[in-house]
Amino acid sequence: MCIIDIKTIFVTCGATIPFPKLISSVLSDVFCQELIQYGFVRLIIQFGKDYGPAFENLVQEHGGKREYKNIPIEELGCGEAARQYSLMDGKLEVIGFEYSTKVQSIIQNLSNLVISHAGTGSILDSLRLNRPLVVCVNDSLMDNHQQQIADKFVKLGYVWSCAPSVTSLIASLRASQTEKLKPFPVSHNSSFERLLSGVIYS
Amino acid sequence: MKTAFLASLIFIVFTAYVVRLVAILPFFHTQTRTEKETRDGGSVVRIQKSSQKPLKIFVFLGSGGHTGEMLRLLQNYKDLLLNESTVYVGYSDQASRQRFVCFMKDFTRCKVQYFEFMKAREVKATFLQSVKTIIGTLIQSFVNVAKIRFAMCGVPHLFLLNGPGTCCIISLWLKLIELVVIFLDASHIVYVESLARINTPSLTGKILYWVVDEFVVQWQELRDDCLPRAKWFGILV
Numbered sequence: 001m002c003i004i005d006i007k008t009i010f011v012t013c014g015a016t017i018p019f020p021k022l023i024s025s026v027l028s029d030v031f032c033q034e035l036i037q038y039g040f041v042r043l044i045i046q047f048g049k050d051y052g053p054a055f056e057n058l059v060q061e062h063g064g065k066r067e068y069k070n071i072p073i074e075e076l077g078c079g080e081a082a083r084q085y086s087l088m089d090g091k092l093e094v095i096g097f098e099y100s101t102k103v104q105s106i107i108q109n110l111s112n113l114v115i116s117h118a119g120t121g122s123i124l125d126s127l128r129l130n131r132p133l134v135v136c137v138n139d140s141l142m143d144n145h146q147q148q149i150a151d152k153f154v155k156l157g158y159v160w161s162c163a164p165s166v167t168s169l170i171a172s173l174r175a176s177q178t179e180k181l182k183p184f185p186v187s188h189n190s191s192f193e194r195l196l197s198g199v200i201y202s
Numbered sequence: 203m204k205t206a207f208l209a210s211l212i213f214i215v216f217t218a219y220v221v222r223l224v225a226i227l228p229f230f231h232t233q234t235r236t237e238k239e240t241r242d243g244g245s246v247v248r249i250q251k252s253s254q255k256p257l258k259i260f261v262f263l264g265s266g267g268h269t270g271e272m273l274r275l276l277q278n279y280k281d282l283l284l285n286e287s288t289v290y291v292g293y294s295d296q297a298s299r300q301r302f303v304c305f306m307k308d309f310t311r312c313k314v315q316y317f318e319f320m321k322a323r324e325v326k327a328t329f330l331q332s333v334k335t336i337i338g339t340l341i342q343s344f345v346n347v348a349k350i351r352f353a354m355c356g357v358p359h360l361f362l363l364n365g366p367g368t369c370c371i372i373s374l375w376l377k378l379i380e381l382v383v384i385f386l387d388a389s390h391i392v393y394v395e396s397l398a399r400i401n402t403p404s405l406t407g408k409i410l411y412w413v414v415d416e417f418v419v420q421w422q423e424l425r426d427d428c429l430p431r432a433k434w435f436g437i438l439v
Binding site: 146 | 274
């Protein structure tokens with residue numbers, strides 16, 4: 001496990017569809033209070049396409065103030081588009097942006113804990129980097145793969161999962177600070193490699 | 203007399219094509235290959251034996267999650283797949299192409315060629331819209347597939363597919379080209395079903411199950427419950 005000087009939680013909604021219920025739950029006073037209690041100082045949110053104005057409104061509703069200091073632009077991979085706020089009387093720093101080309105580097109270099117939507121890409125990003133992960137299932141999507149994959153990974157002990165609600169998020173946050181996950185197995189498989197080369201050179 | 207001649211001619215041609223079809227469809231010959239493979243004693247021998255001719259590989263990038271899984275597959279098996287090979291990349295969105303360009307920066311010894319494919323089916327398209335785009339895609343993709351297929355003649359090659367609807371069209375053209383061009387060696391197609399598919403195969407998967415040389419799933423229950431001929435090696439991405 002890496003040592004990150006600023007205890008940071010990273011919330012990612014995936015590249016394509018925004019996930020408003022997750023964002024509003026994460027920005028709720030109760031959840032932020034809980035974060036502070038567990039020593040988190042920074043909250044990084046990748047909120048998805050075209051959700052910027054709504055995000056701005058949400059933060060301001062919760063008393064967030066725009067700030068302009070030491071954003072780790074290089075590591076965020078989102079250009080100049082990142083916005084920074086101070087929340088909960090300056091006890092929590094919030095950084096938000098639409099999209100990042102360096103999600104993996106954010107996870108590896110900046111995050112102690114990740115909350116992600118239940119897309120396989122986002123799940124693998126965290127698990128392959130051995131970062132503890134809470135998976136939040138988007139129940140407003142019309143396909144149940146996300147639920148299935150989340151349930152499966154919970155059953156195998158690789159992640160915690162929650163619904164996009166404040167109480168459910170808090171329960172998972174508590175679990176993440178007190179329990180340990182099972183290690184995710186490595187992906188290289190020599191039988192599959194043999195099968196591939198068998199097909200190639202047949 | 204003339205009709206009898208014509209009928210028998212048609213019959214002979216028809217039989218020839220049925221025989222050809224049987225020859226190119228995978229489920230008639232997969233068994234023999236696995237046996238041969240075990241006798242040869244694994245991949246190391248194979249790779250060394252054929253190392254004079256670099257691999258030509260085709261991958262299709264779907265979008266978002268499919269592209270992500272494909273990049274992970276290539277990364278995990280880079281020694282086999284990206285070792286001075288020529289990579290033909292099919293894509294239908296710019297974001298995937300960009301991700302691939304970025305990914306290939308680490309593999310400068312590979313040659314890369316990009317081919318744009320129209321999307322076979324938008325995620326939320328109506329039936330009529332789907333029919334329209336599918337016909338458009340059919341025509342445009344044939345040109346691409348034919349180019350790629352003939353570039354792969356006589357060298358070790360692989361078509362690695364993993365999801366979106368366009369993969370069906372690509373496989374269909376591949377098999378059709380093989381059916382018509384009798385002297386062509388069989389195209390080697392491996393399909394890896396998405397990690398998101400735990401209990402039921404995708405529509406693409408259901409179709410390609412009957413077409414591809416090797417069908418690989420990432421969950422045991424998917425193989426056991428739905429696709430007994432599929433192979434399962436655990437999570438590969």
